[in-house]
Amino acid sequence: xxxxxxGIQGIxxxxxxxxxxxxxxxxxxxxxxxxxxxxxHHLLEGKSQQIVMALENSIVGSIIPNYALIDKYELKIxxxxxxxxxxxxxxxxxxxxxxxxxxxxxxxxxxQCKEFFRQYPHIRLVEDSDTAExxxxxxxxxLKGIAAIASKVxxxxxxxxxxxxxxxxxxxxxxxFVILRNDDYQVPKEEVNKASLKFELSHKRGSLASVLNVxxxxxxxxxxxxxLPKAETPWKYSFFVAMxxxxxxxxxxxxxxxxxxxxxxxxxxxxxxxxx
Numbered sequence: 343x344x345x346x347x348x349g350i351q352g353i354x355x356x357x358x359x360x361x362x363x364x365x366x367x368x369x370x371x372x373x374x375x376x377x378x379x380x381x382x383h384h385l386l387e388g389k390s391q392q393i394v395m396a397l398e399n400s401i402v403g404s405i406i407p408n409y410a411l412i413d414k415y416e417l418k419i420x421x422x423x424x425x426x427x428x429x430x431x432x433x434x435x436x437x438x439x440x441x442x443x444x445x446x447x448x449x450x451x452x453x454q455c456k457e458f459f460r461q462y463p464h465i466r467l468v469e470d471s472d473t474a475e476x477x478x479x480x481x482x483x484x485l486k487g488i489a490a491i492a493s494k495v496x497x498x499x500x501x502x503x504x505x506x507x508x509x510x511x512x513x514x515x516x517x518x519f520v521i522l523r524n525d526d527y528q529v530p531k532e533e534v535n536k537a538s539l540k541f542e543l544s545h546k547r548g549s550l551a552s553v554l555n556v557x558x559x560x561x562x563x564x565x566x567x568x569x570l571p572k573a574e575t576p577w578k579y580s581f582f583v584a585m586x587x588x589x590x591x592x593x594x595x596x597x598x599x600x601x602x603x604x605x606x607x608x609x610x611x612x613x614x615x616x617x618x
Contacts, residue, residue, distance in 0.1 A: 346391030349373040349384050352448075355474035355496035357427060361519040362394045365423040365616075376471050382411050385524055392420070393522050399427070400516040401454050404568050409582050412522065412610060419538050419611025420529055421521035429455050429510045432477060432502040433489040439465075439505050446470040446480075447491035455491055458509040477502055518616070529613050536565075536586045536615040537593060541604035542578065550581070553603060560596035562587050565617075580606075586615050 345366055350358035353374045362370055373390040375381040385393045398404045429451055446468045459465055470476045473492035480490055481500035497504050543549040566584040587593045601607045
């Protein structure tokens with residue numbers, strides 16, 4: 343598979359950058375985007391050939407707007423990777439935590455570390471666009487009194503002092519990233535053992551239970567189910583599911599049955615399970 347330019351949300355040193363390196367097993371040419379909307383549009387415009395997008399975190403759950411982006415722009419999931427997220431508090435050298443009045447980082451990182459800051463009521467938490475970009479700005483601007491939450495790679499890359507390591511509330515903090523394309527590339531069937539689907543159901547009693555029974559009967563292992571409201575149809579929901587399987591023929595059988603049972607059934611991607 344031709345890798346080409348890989349789009350990420352954030353800059354080099356971010357967790358998306360780490361995910362890209364680990365997934366493709368080498369340093370890759372990176373297209374830095376400061377929002378998920380920009381990331382998607384760079385893919386659609388051909389500025390990147392594939393993009394890496396965070397989809398869910400083991401502490402805070404699904405990143406729901408990203409499901410909507412994948413669906414709206416007909417993007418295709420061709421891979422996934424799970425990485426451990428270790429948050430570190432960093433600042434310019436020569437300062438201690440008592441010198442810090444503000445900590446800037448991505449909202450998700452702040453949320454995952456909020457328990458740590460209960461012991462430092464003098465510190466104000468400020469939402470920012472990206473973990474690594476915040477670290478870079480502190481370094482380039484020589485900003486004193488401000489710290490960032492980012493990866494150890496970002497601290498090393500931008501020459502910052504780590505005040506405290508692994509400050510996330512839950513020690514095991516993992517994020518699932520998906521690899522997305524918008525062309526006709528297909529993962530070879532012999533490698534496929536996971537799929538992401540989207541469907542809608544009629545307002546009939548037991549309709550969702552019937553779908554889940556089909557998945558079970560076809561030996562599908564449901565790993566994720568997420569509902570999103572349809573803005574244009576009040577009280578109507580779309581369901582996004584991910585499931586693993588050992589036999590591709592069983593999956594094809596389930597897909598055929600679900601396509602008949604469900605309204606607006608769509609395959610979002612067939613790919614290799616990234617969970618080791």
